[in-house]
Amino acid sequence: MDKRINRRTALRNLLIIAGGAMVLPACYRQSGSATVALNNLDISEADENLLAELVEALIPATDTPGGKELLLHLFVLKMVDDCHSPEDQQAFSAGLNAFAKWAPNELGSSFADADPAKKEALLQSVQDGNAPDESIGKFYGITKRRAIQGYMNSEYVMTNLVKYELVPGRYDGYAKA
Amino acid sequence: MSNITIDSIKERTFDAIVIGSGISGGWAAKELTEKGLKTLVLERGRDVKHVKDYPTTNMYPYEFEHRNEIPLEDRKKNPVINRCYAYHEDSQHFFVKDVDHPYVQQKPFDWIRGYQVGGKSLTWARQTQRWSDFDFEGPARDGFAVDWPIRYRDIAPWYSHVERFAGISGNKDGVAALPDGEFLPGYQLNAVEDHFKQVLGKQYPDRHLISARCAHLSSPQPIHIEQGRVKCQHRTLCQRGCPFGGYFSSNASTLPWAEKTGNLTLRPFSVVHSIIYDEGKGKATGVKVIDANTKEEIDFFAPVIFVNASALNTNLILLNSKSNRFPEGLGNDYGLMGKYVAFHNYSAVISADYEGLLEYKTDGRNPAGGGYIPRFRNLHKQETDFLRGWAAAFGARRGEVRDTGKVGGTLKDQLIKPQLGNWQVHSHMMGETVPRESNYVRLDPDKKDTWEIPQLSISVDYQEDDRKMRQDYFDRMSEMFDAAGFKNISPRNDDRIPGLDIHEMGGVRMGHDPKTSLLNKWNQLHACKNVFVTDGACMTSTATQNPSLTYMALAARAVDYATGELRKGNL
Numbered sequence: 001m002d003k004r005i006n007r008r009t010a011l012r013n014l015l016i017i018a019g020g021a022m023v024l025p026a027c028y029r030q031s032g033s034a035t036v037a038l039n040n041l042d043i044s045e046a047d048e049n050l051l052a053e054l055v056e057a058l059i060p061a062t063d064t065p066g067g068k069e070l071l072l073h074l075f076v077l078k079m080v081d082d083c084h085s086p087e088d089q090q091a092f093s094a095g096l097n098a099f100a101k102w103a104p105n106e107l108g109s110s111f112a113d114a115d116p117a118k119k120e121a122l123l124q125s126v127q128d129g130n131a132p133d134e135s136i137g138k139f140y141g142i143t144k145r146r147a148i149q150g151y152m153n154s155e156y157v158m159t160n161l162v163k164y165e166l167v168p169g170r171y172d173g174y175a176k177a
Numbered sequence: 178m179s180n181i182t183i184d185s186i187k188e189r190t191f192d193a194i195v196i197g198s199g200i201s202g203g204w205a206a207k208e209l210t211e212k213g214l215k216t217l218v219l220e221r222g223r224d225v226k227h228v229k230d231y232p233t234t235n236m237y238p239y240e241f242e243h244r245n246e247i248p249l250e251d252r253k254k255n256p257v258i259n260r261c262y263a264y265h266e267d268s269q270h271f272f273v274k275d276v277d278h279p280y281v282q283q284k285p286f287d288w289i290r291g292y293q294v295g296g297k298s299l300t301w302a303r304q305t306q307r308w309s310d311f312d313f314e315g316p317a318r319d320g321f322a323v324d325w326p327i328r329y330r331d332i333a334p335w336y337s338h339v340e341r342f343a344g345i346s347g348n349k350d351g352v353a354a355l356p357d358g359e360f361l362p363g364y365q366l367n368a369v370e371d372h373f374k375q376v377l378g379k380q381y382p383d384r385h386l387i388s389a390r391c392a393h394l395s396s397p398q399p400i401h402i403e404q405g406r407v408k409c410q411h412r413t414l415c416q417r418g419c420p421f422g423g424y425f426s427s428n429a430s431t432l433p434w435a436e437k438t439g440n441l442t443l444r445p446f447s448v449v450h451s452i453i454y455d456e457g458k459g460k461a462t463g464v465k466v467i468d469a470n471t472k473e474e475i476d477f478f479a480p481v482i483f484v485n486a487s488a489l490n491t492n493l494i495l496l497n498s499k500s501n502r503f504p505e506g507l508g509n510d511y512g513l514m515g516k517y518v519a520f521h522n523y524s525a526v527i528s529a530d531y532e533g534l535l536e537y538k539t540d541g542r543n544p545a546g547g548g549y550i551p552r553f554r555n556l557h558k559q560e561t562d563f564l565r566g567w568a569a570a571f572g573a574r575r576g577e578v579r580d581t582g583k584v585g586g587t588l589k590d591q592l593i594k595p596q597l598g599n600w601q602v603h604s605h606m607m608g609e610t611v612p613r614e615s616n617y618v619r620l621d622p623d624k625k626d627t628w629e630i631p632q633l634s635i636s637v638d639y640q641e642d643d644r645k646m647r648q649d650y651f652d653r654m655s656e657m658f659d660a661a662g663f664k665n666i667s668p669r670n671d672d673r674i675p676g677l678d679i680h681e682m683g684g685v686r687m688g689h690d691p692k693t694s695l696l697n698k699w700n701q702l703h704a705c706k707n708v709f710v711t712d713g714a715c716m717t718s719t720a721t722q723n724p725s726l727t728y729m730a731l732a733a734r735a736v737d738y739a740t741g742e743l744r745k746g747n748l
Binding site for chain 1: 235237238239242243244246247248249250364365366367368370371410411412414535536537538539540541542543544575581582583584585586588589592593595597
């Protein structure tokens with residue numbers, strides 16, 4: 001597959017690893033663009049940071065890692081960029097921009113700085129169908145679906161929480177429930 | 178394996194040539210080499226060595242860039258292959274992309290192909306059932322196609338022969354429509370599949386649910402260990418190629434076996450252009466190949482040729498094998514070749530819930546996939562207003578329920594600690610379609626492929642009977658589901674395009690009469706006796722069984738005959 005480099009540096013592309021992306025040291029993040037190579041979406045560093053806060057609010061760190069540490073925001077971007085239709089991509093970008101403007105008004109602070117309970121309540125209202133406009137609802141839906149997929153299919157969850165067996169070696173059709 | 182140097186006719190001459198290395202070509206190669214014939218296997222795609230060339234086989238889900246999803250760009254460029262249930266990030270390298278090998282669809286037809294050593298035997302669904310005389314006698318009884326020139330007794334020993342070597346798991350169920358074979362232990366039905374089996378047993382004496390018979394080593398025997406294969410490990414990641422050799426493929430089984438005889442020459446990247454016919458000798462003398470990489474034209478020679486290029490590509494090769502004697506294709510004296518193509522009607526599915534047996538769940542994975550309902554419709558006599566009948570797959574699973582309606586810690590808990598849901602049951606229909614003259618393939622008069630070989634043009638569609646059969650499946654399955662206490666019974670038209678069943682058959686059918694068929698009872702071209710066709714192209718009718726086991730048995734049987742004829746000097 002041919003990938004357009006756009007503004008991204010070759011170094012960045014080299015650091016993309018299968019199944020996710022490495023976090024780049026701050027010194028590499030000078031262009032203000034996203035840390036994952038994207039062919040279709042135009043995502044700024046600020047967008048990416050907001051998305052990181054959003055997946056963290058959706059799946060927060062507890063005694064186990066949350067969305068941000070598991071880089072679910074980068075996974076969401078990767079999947080939207082590669083697997084979604086242009087219509088979805090436009091809706092995602094428009095919704096992300098609308099969310100970035102709307103959320104601070106509702107929260108009285110930036111999304112990142114807001115109290116976790118208030119962030120959760122805001123997302124729950126979107127979840128319950130009370131988004132102020134359609135694009136935010138669509139953006140939220142895509143982000144949540146992909147964040148859950150990324151979470152359930154993350155190495156951490158698959159090796160520690162909901163274990164995936166590559167070689168089960170057995171089948172029991174009458175296991176005790 | 179010997180490296181070929183193409184510098185003399187002698188070095189390009191073998192005792193036998195097999196075109197294709199898939200499930201039937203692999204069998205032809207094994208049988209020919211075991212009988213001492215120096216055999217050249219031509220494969221149009223690249224080599225795939227067992228284990229070594231299964232790049233994704235040990236990858237975890239999180240190691241796939243898109244978690245096994247195919248990106249949009251690929252889906253847009255390759256709509257046909259993207260409709261195949263097994264085409265994902267983990268297996269895409271074993272499937273042909275639409276853009277790489279175009280064909281002409283006079284009517285929509287999803288042609289699913291695997292151009293590599295092993296062909297589709299790497300990615301097949303591994304379901305293996307014998308035909309019975311209800312199937313072989315079908316055309317004669319119901320007045321369609323032509324009479325099969327063989328009966329169950331002709332092929333039964335060859336079913337046994339291939340089953341013992343391939344390793345088929347199943348139970349001796351004693352169902353007349355689905356003869357028992359040489360089985361390794363069958364896989365267990367789960368609690369709800371068993372429940373359904375018992376309901377059928379009590380209320381429908383003519384209907385049976387059995388554990389699906391499949392080409393997996395549930396209990397490997399010395400013959401399988403000798404192939405380097407071990408017990409199936411229940412990964413159900415078969416489409417990636419199995420490092421255990423837990424399921425049968427050419428790559429894991431027949432080809433390495435043939436190689437061990439010292440009689441095999443495997444030549445990948447060899448696109449077959451045509452079979453060479455010598456009018457003076459009145460028989461085929463070899464195969465014209467175009468090297469896929471260099472585009473160099475090379476002729477190979479042998480006294481006997483097996484055509485196992487996959488059903489439709491076998492048609493293409495034979496149609497393209499033109500000579501003064503056979504201007505319309507090798508053996509095609511009566512314009513029959515390419516016609517009477519048929520497939521399996523997979524256009525119906527049904528699902529439901531079951532609220533009972535909640536004390537059980539499943540643990541691990543079942544390589545057989547669950548249960549199988551052999552054909553019971555129109556079996557002993559015609560009962561419906563459509564011809565023939567259907568078999569059905571049936572499986573039950575107990576899903577996990579995760580409420581994703583919340584966000585934050587509540588959502589996370591739901592994701593990590595799901596609840597067990599009710600059982601869900603699912604079935605899909607596998608219906609026999611009747612071969613019609615109007616369902617055909619031919620060479621496109623204009624379009625050529627990269628190697629200047631005409632593209633295949635396909636005109637295959639459903640018939641009215643196929644739609645009636647779908648309704649019958651919905652009605653009968655709904656009634657059985659209801660009897661079993663299943664709830665929320667949901668029949669659904671699958672509306673899939675023909676071909677996506679990946680059971681296309683016919684075009685070079687077997688029969689008694691050279692005027693109405695192309696192959697005799699030994700899979701030998703009536704009009705060119707040293708050419709044998711033992712893949713899906715030879716099929717006179719389709720029955721309801723997954724066809725691969727029958728291709729394997731026909732291939733082994735035909736090799737046995739061909740080598741006997743060679744020794745007698747008859748070929």
